[in-house]
Amino acid sequence: MDRVAIIGASMTQFGQRxxxxxxxxxxxxxxxxxxxxxxxxEIEHLYVSNMASGEFEGQTxxxxxxxxxxxxxxxxxxxxxxxxxxxxxxxYAAWQSVASGASDMTMLVGGEKMTHRSTAESTDxxxxxxHPVEYKHGVTLPSFAGLTARLYLDTYDAPRESxxxxxxxxxxxxxxxxxxxxxxxxxxxxxxxxPVVADPLRLYDxxxxxxxxxxxxxxxxxxxxxxxxxYAVISGIGGATDTHVVHERAxxxxxxxxxxxxEIAYEMxxxxxxxxxxxxxxxxxxxxxxxxxxxxxxxxxxEGWKAVDEGVTDRDGDLPINTxxxxxxxxxxxxxxxxxxxxxxxxxxxxxxxxxxxxxDVGLACNVGGFGNCVTTTIMESR
Amino acid sequence: MSDNPPMEAYRYxxxxxxxxxxxVGPGGEEPVGTVDLSDYTATVLTWTTSTATPPGVxxxxxxxxxEFDVDGEPVRAIGQVTGEDEVDIGDEVEPVYCExxxxxxxxxxxxxxxxxxxxxxxxx
Numbered sequence: 319m320d321r322v323a324i325i326g327a328s329m330t331q332f333g334q335r336x337x338x339x340x341x342x343x344x345x346x347x348x349x350x351x352x353x354x355x356x357x358x359x360e361i362e363h364l365y366v367s368n369m370a371s372g373e374f375e376g377q378t379x380x381x382x383x384x385x386x387x388x389x390x391x392x393x394x395x396x397x398x399x400x401x402x403x404x405x406x407x408x409x410y411a412a413w414q415s416v417a418s419g420a421s422d423m424t425m426l427v428g429g430e431k432m433t434h435r436s437t438a439e440s441t442d443x444x445x446x447x448x449h450p451v452e453y454k455h456g457v458t459l460p461s462f463a464g465l466t467a468r469l470y471l472d473t474y475d476a477p478r479e480s481x482x483x484x485x486x487x488x489x490x491x492x493x494x495x496x497x498x499x500x501x502x503x504x505x506x507x508x509x510x511x512x513p514v515v516a517d518p519l520r521l522y523d524x525x526x527x528x529x530x531x532x533x534x535x536x537x538x539x540x541x542x543x544x545x546x547x548x549y550a551v552i553s554g555i556g557g558a559t560d561t562h563v564v565h566e567r568a569x570x571x572x573x574x575x576x577x578x579x580x581e582i583a584y585e586m587x588x589x590x591x592x593x594x595x596x597x598x599x600x601x602x603x604x605x606x607x608x609x610x611x612x613x614x615x616x617x618x619x620x621e622g623w624k625a626v627d628e629g630v631t632d633r634d635g636d637l638p639i640n641t642x643x644x645x646x647x648x649x650x651x652x653x654x655x656x657x658x659x660x661x662x663x664x665x666x667x668x669x670x671x672x673x674x675x676x677x678x679d680v681g682l683a684c685n686v687g688g689f690g691n692c693v694t695t696t697i698m699e700s701r
Numbered sequence: 702m703s704d705n706p707p708m709e710a711y712r713y714x715x716x717x718x719x720x721x722x723x724x725v726g727p728g729g730e731e732p733v734g735t736v737d738l739s740d741y742t743a744t745v746l747t748w749t750t751s752t753a754t755p756p757g758v759x760x761x762x763x764x765x766x767x768e769f770d771v772d773g774e775p776v777r778a779i780g781q782v783t784g785e786d787e788v789d790i791g792d793e794v795e796p797v798y799c800e801x802x803x804x805x806x807x808x809x810x811x812x813x814x815x816x817x818x819x820x821x822x823x824x825x
Contacts (some may be wrong), residue, residue: 349779356721373809374811437753438754438755438756439756441753441754442756442808442809445808446808446809446810450721450814450815450816451720451721451778451819452779453777453803453808453815454802454803454815454816454818455764455781455803455819456751456754456757456759456764456777456802456803458753458780460753460794461749461762461764462747464750464751465747465748465749465764465765465766465779466747467749468748468749468790469746469747469790469802472747513752514750514752515751515752516749516750516751516752516753517749517750518749549813563719564779565766565779566719569753570746570747570766612749635792
């Protein structure tokens with residue numbers, strides 16, 4: 319079977335941007351086409367990963383707007399909304415479109431415009447994904463993180479400092495990412511002394527609110543060879559859901575969507591967790607890096623914090639995690655994040671990650687929506 | 702008998718109970734009855750105090766996930782903790798009715814789309 323290749327990628331500067339959603343999407347889309355050396359009229363399918371442009375900005379219909387702005391008509395377009403995992407779901411849709419034979423040239427652009435809203439308003443837009451019994455109590459995604467972090471620390475006898483070390487590591491990685499929102503190291507004391515947001519988690523345990531966009535160009539591997547020698551292939555991909563109501567999960571420290579989506583991806587790729595050489599995980603909150611690193615099978619349950627503590631997940635460790643700086647440092651423009659995760663793995667696999675470069679031929683991206691409600695896991699290999 | 706609305710959980714044919722209820726239960730079967738959780742006490746599984754709350758929500762907002770034991774069947778719920786009191790993992794709490802947990806219409810959700818009353822958890 320002809321594998322699905324990624325032949326071009328781009329991401330905009332993440333952070334507080336003057337541009338609005340249409341402009342952000344067009345900026346990334348145009349750059350990805352240039353990177354792939356593909357003209358707009360070659361695009362057969364165009365997907366846009368976006369959670370809430372209508373709620374944030376009052377702009378809907380963004381895929382059609384993007385197709386027009388890039389002169390990509392008459393490409394088939396669709397918007398992919400899967401909350402924070404819209405990007406990963408977009409990767410899945412783009413992979414499907416090529417793997418099925420429906421399209422020989424597909425572009426995915428993920429983006430979100432958020433920073434014009436206050437923190438409270440943005441938090442509420444994101445929290446609107448919750449069940450009514452959660453929403454009426456003022457439950458937010460950060461509060462889910464606080465609830466889970468306390469249970470994790472208590473259950474696995476992990477020190478509070480271990481969470482802070484995730485923030486320290488990912489900020490350090492972000493220094494070398496020219497697109498990252500924050501390119502500044504933080505020390506552990508700064509993290510541990512920052513204001514409480516959702517006890518026991520503090521400000522530096524959380525990703526920022528971000529504007530930004532990222533894009534990828536997909537085609538069959540047989541077509542990719544006509545364009546470039548520098549491409550990567552998707553060798554496994556899986557998507558899965560967990561409960562909408564978070565407290566109904568048997569073990570709140572396990573993300574079933576991560577477990578199930580990764581099992582599908584590993585089986586498709588015929589790989590094991592030990593085969594992964596670099597990974598981008600959805601560290602919207604520091605606690606999520608522990609949960610995913612365990613639920614992906616990298617470490618035993620309750621041991622993920624020790625891996626961070628021992629430097630295993632550092633850029634020069636045995637399994638570098640979030641070489642991009644992660645959502646924590648790079649920023650989290652909802653619909654763009656899953657696309658930007660794959661951008662980072664793609665760059666690592668083709669040897670174009672600059673100062674962030676690690677030695678890897680197999681990489682994994684795990685994009686989480688809600689609090690593990692929807693997950694896409696993507697495994698990629700160098701050609 | 703209280704005049705307050707029940708804290709209604711659904712019971713399914715396999716004996717399991719969920720709060721909130723769902724049209725189809727864990728075993729793929731429709732619910733066969735309800736349970737009023739406000740008649741029971743619960744144990745705190747975990748808790749947090751959120752200081753950055755969205756529009757219409759008290760600040761700070763202490764929340765807990767609690768577990769009820771309904772005749773040997775565990776069922777969990779999430780909710781606000783009453784007052785300023787901190788709780789701890791393992792504490793026993795009881796549901797206390799509140800007419801308005803959050804100001805309807807202050808946030809993004811359409812006020813008529815859901816109920817805004819419910820039960821907070823008070824440490825015993």
